[in-house]
Amino acid sequence: MSFEGLPKGSCAKKTSFRDSIYFWEIVRGLGVTIGHLVYNIFHTSEMPTLQYPEEKKIYSDRFRGRHRLMKREDGSPRCVACQMCATVCPADCINIDAAEHPDSEIEKFPETFVIDLLRCVYCGLCEEACPCDAIRLDTGIYEIAADSRDKFVVDKEFLLNDREHGSY
Amino acid sequence: MAKLTIDGKEIEVPDGTRLFDACTEARGRPLPHFCYHPDLPVAGVCRLCQVEIEGMPKLAIACNTIVRDGMVVHTMNERVNKANQQVLELHLINHPVDCPICDQAGECGLQDQYMEFGLYDSKVEQSDKGHKAKVKVIGPQVILDQERCVLCSRCVRFCREVTKTGELGIYDRGDRAHVDVAPGVELDNLYSLNTVDLCPVGALTSRDFRFQKRVWMLKSTEGICPGCATGCNIRIDHHGGRIFRLKPRYNPEVNGRWMCDRGRMTYKVVHDEKRLDSPLKKSGGQLAPLQWSELEGELSGMLKPGGVSLVIGSSHLALEELFLLKQLGLQVAGEDQIIGGLAESDQKDGDDLLLSSDRTPNRAGLALVGLEEMKADLLADRIKEARGTILIHGGNPAADPLLAEVLANCQHVVYIGTHVNETAQLAAYALPGASWAEKAGTFVNQDGRLQQFQSAVVCPGSAREDWRVLAEMLVLAGGEESPGNLDTLRKRVSSELFNGQEFDLNTLSALGVVPSGLAEPADPVAGGEG
Numbered sequence: 001m002s003f004e005g006l007p008k009g010s011c012a013k014k015t016s017f018r019d020s021i022y023f024w025e026i027v028r029g030l031g032v033t034i035g036h037l038v039y040n041i042f043h044t045s046e047m048p049t050l051q052y053p054e055e056k057k058i059y060s061d062r063f064r065g066r067h068r069l070m071k072r073e074d075g076s077p078r079c080v081a082c083q084m085c086a087t088v089c090p091a092d093c094i095n096i097d098a099a100e101h102p103d104s105e106i107e108k109f110p111e112t113f114v115i116d117l118l119r120c121v122y123c124g125l126c127e128e129a130c131p132c133d134a135i136r137l138d139t140g141i142y143e144i145a146a147d148s149r150d151k152f153v154v155d156k157e158f159l160l161n162d163r164e165h166g167s168y
Numbered sequence: 169m170a171k172l173t174i175d176g177k178e179i180e181v182p183d184g185t186r187l188f189d190a191c192t193e194a195r196g197r198p199l200p201h202f203c204y205h206p207d208l209p210v211a212g213v214c215r216l217c218q219v220e221i222e223g224m225p226k227l228a229i230a231c232n233t234i235v236r237d238g239m240v241v242h243t244m245n246e247r248v249n250k251a252n253q254q255v256l257e258l259h260l261i262n263h264p265v266d267c268p269i270c271d272q273a274g275e276c277g278l279q280d281q282y283m284e285f286g287l288y289d290s291k292v293e294q295s296d297k298g299h300k301a302k303v304k305v306i307g308p309q310v311i312l313d314q315e316r317c318v319l320c321s322r323c324v325r326f327c328r329e330v331t332k333t334g335e336l337g338i339y340d341r342g343d344r345a346h347v348d349v350a351p352g353v354e355l356d357n358l359y360s361l362n363t364v365d366l367c368p369v370g371a372l373t374s375r376d377f378r379f380q381k382r383v384w385m386l387k388s389t390e391g392i393c394p395g396c397a398t399g400c401n402i403r404i405d406h407h408g409g410r411i412f413r414l415k416p417r418y419n420p421e422v423n424g425r426w427m428c429d430r431g432r433m434t435y436k437v438v439h440d441e442k443r444l445d446s447p448l449k450k451s452g453g454q455l456a457p458l459q460w461s462e463l464e465g466e467l468s469g470m471l472k473p474g475g476v477s478l479v480i481g482s483s484h485l486a487l488e489e490l491f492l493l494k495q496l497g498l499q500v501a502g503e504d505q506i507i508g509g510l511a512e513s514d515q516k517d518g519d520d521l522l523l524s525s526d527r528t529p530n531r532a533g534l535a536l537v538g539l540e541e542m543k544a545d546l547l548a549d550r551i552k553e554a555r556g557t558i559l560i561h562g563g564n565p566a567a568d569p570l571l572a573e574v575l576a577n578c579q580h581v582v583y584i585g586t587h588v589n590e591t592a593q594l595a596a597y598a599l600p601g602a603s604w605a606e607k608a609g610t611f612v613n614q615d616g617r618l619q620q621f622q623s624a625v626v627c628p629g630s631a632r633e634d635w636r637v638l639a640e641m642l643v644l645a646g647g648e649e650s651p652g653n654l655d656t657l658r659k660r661v662s663s664e665l666f667n668g669q670e671f672d673l674n675t676l677s678a679l680g681v682v683p684s685g686l687a688e689p690a691d692p693v694a695g696g697e698g
């Protein structure tokens with residue numbers, strides 16, 4: 001087998017002295033930067049930078065933000081603690097303890113419902129698995145910050161009151 | 169013998185075999201079914217096991233057909249599948265399909281069968297479905313949901329034929345038919361939770377397990393029930409280090425497919441709040457925790473020949489532990505100073521189904537290693553005579569008031585146990601051992617059958633498997649070298665106790681073994697196969 005006739009790789013190309021000191025390339029790069037600077041000074045309205053946090057990015061309707069738990073009409077959680085979400089969750093970050101509901105029509109409800117937002121990968125599989133449409137990621141909230149790890153572990157009360165009607 | 173062809177495969181089965189069982193053998197898995205159960209009389213009511221038999225105009229139910237020589241049977245052709253689908257559809261007409269809140273989901277006959285050959289779109293609106301009683305407590309252990317019931321009558325047959333208590337019946341006809349307890353009666357027999365196992369759907373569920381865990385999250389470990397001398401084979405279902413339920417495991421020689429409700433609750437002691445989870449030392453009348461590493465120095469006085477004046481074992485310990493305890497006793501106390509344990513009084517409420525009056529799992533194991541139990545008064549005398557350290561392993565002798573009194577006068581009691589109980593309170597040192605579900609071992613049941621259990625969960629805190637504690641003590645006392653692992657220990661036990669037998673403890677069969685010539689031949693437990 002012979003490799004002759006194959007095009008030579010760029011590494012094999014001989015660099016000239018002018019190229020090898022990179023001086024012209026640096027000047028050319030600076031030229032691009034300065035070009036943008038000058039352009040932006042005269043066209044501020046076209047600048048892609050956002051003045052966050054005063055200005056916020058609008059995401060698509062399908063954006064998966066922080067979870068919320070839906071309520072029944074009487075304000076109790078819609079969730080029946082079936083654990084479908086906890087089962088499907090690839091990050092294993094949902095923890096539910098079920099208990100007997102005093103109303104035998106409902107029978108089962110989540111006594112605790114905890115999500116570890118730091119482990120969550122916002123895949124949305126939980127809302128897809130839920131047979132009761134009880135968990136949604138439609139709040140649009142993406143600013144998830146706290147100053148200690150345990151504050152990222154949110155409970156039922158938090159999730160139930162996260163945002164009444166979603167963001168959209 | 170009858171020769172028949174099932175799905176093109178020729179098989180030969182003994183005359184009188186049920187076609188259902190012949191199909192299971194030929195297909196490698198059972199036909200769809202709800203009502204058939206090998207340990208109950210045939211009812212033939214669910215109509216799911218229909219098969220086509222050549223020469224017969226209609227489909228026949230396999231569970232109520234006896235094989236005939238030359239039969240040609242189809243279990244999976246279009247006609248059969250269609251029939252199955254239609255029968256299933258009928259079963260589901262009024263079914264609430266509340267799988268999300270149903271504990272049976274994941275091991276439900278309806279779910280399995282729907283996924284296998286259902287997959288049709290329901291023609292019934294949820295709002296048109298009939299309603300019956302839900303969340304009906306029918307006994308101390310069982311809860312009934314009549315809407316989910318498929319009227320297979322397994323539970324009814326169990327209560328009539330196995331426990332002979334007859335609490336359950338099917339009332340009314342047609343789409344009003346429902347399972348219920350007879351008026352004024354509760355489903356309150358010692359075997360009531362077996363109806364929950366039998367129920368192919370979520371109509372009967374366990375009150376104890378209710379909503380505790382979804383079944384697909386559970387892992388199973390093979391165990392032996394520690395509740396009595398019958399030694400029912402069980403499955404320990406656990407998740408994340410916690411046991412959630414015990415289920416019977418089939419052993420035709422011991423418990424068949426049943427176990428008693430009392431046995432099912434034995435897992436509760438494992439997660440008891442009073443578990444001993446760290447070595448304790450009495451100082452100033454109080455038990456205070458200390459490290460295992462500190463114990464070596466603390467116990468050096470007793471871990472030498474003559475250092476212990478009395479060793480008391482227990483029939484709750486596994487065979488391997490009793491063997492090591494005896495070796496340790498021989499090293500530090502002497503042959504006459506080792507007592508098998510306190511002979512716990514007979515409960516006198518055993519029945520002829522499974523429960524034995526002897527509530528200890530390994531009394532026969534004690535006899536096998538050559539230890540004897542003593543009645544409380546005799547044991548009290550021995551304790552009074554003893555001058556020096558008393559080593560108590562397992563059991564809770566101080567629960568007996570007489571023994572509590574004499575033990576209270578002893579200066580130096582060393583106790584290896586699982587709970588902070590009366591005996592631990594009286595001890596100078598209490599060392600944490602493993603409960604029955606946290607260790608592997610062998611129990612010998614009342615028929616002399618050696619049966620092994622595996623460890624399902626880990627010990628709490630710094631508790632350790634008992635044999636490790638004993639082996640370490642034995643080394644410190646200058647005795648035999650530690651076996652290092654359970655296999656080696658079992659090899660030692662086998663060569664000492666079962667020399668010349670055809671088995672050893674490392675290769676024990678899953679159904680257990682009765683050693684020949686060592687114990688009386690097994691008396692099949694009455695009803696064990698029923």
Ligand code: SF4
Nearest residue numbers: 089120121123124126
């Ligand atoms: S979004 Fe994905 S990772 Fe996050 S809780 Fe739901 S299933 Fe789990």
Ligand code: SF4
Nearest residue numbers: 079080082083085130
């Ligand atoms: S899947 Fe829905 S109903 Fe089920 S536990 Fe999760 S949130 Fe609750």
Ligand code: SF4
Nearest residue numbers: 266267270273276370
């Ligand atoms: S009995 Fe089976 S099909 Fe019915 S609700 Fe329970 S799991 Fe679902």
Ligand code: SF4
Nearest residue numbers: 317318320321323367
């Ligand atoms: S309660 Fe369960 S076992 Fe009893 S008849 Fe109904 S489905 Fe069968």
Ligand code: FES
Nearest residue numbers: 201203214215231
């Ligand atoms: S299993 Fe044969 S009719 Fe039910």
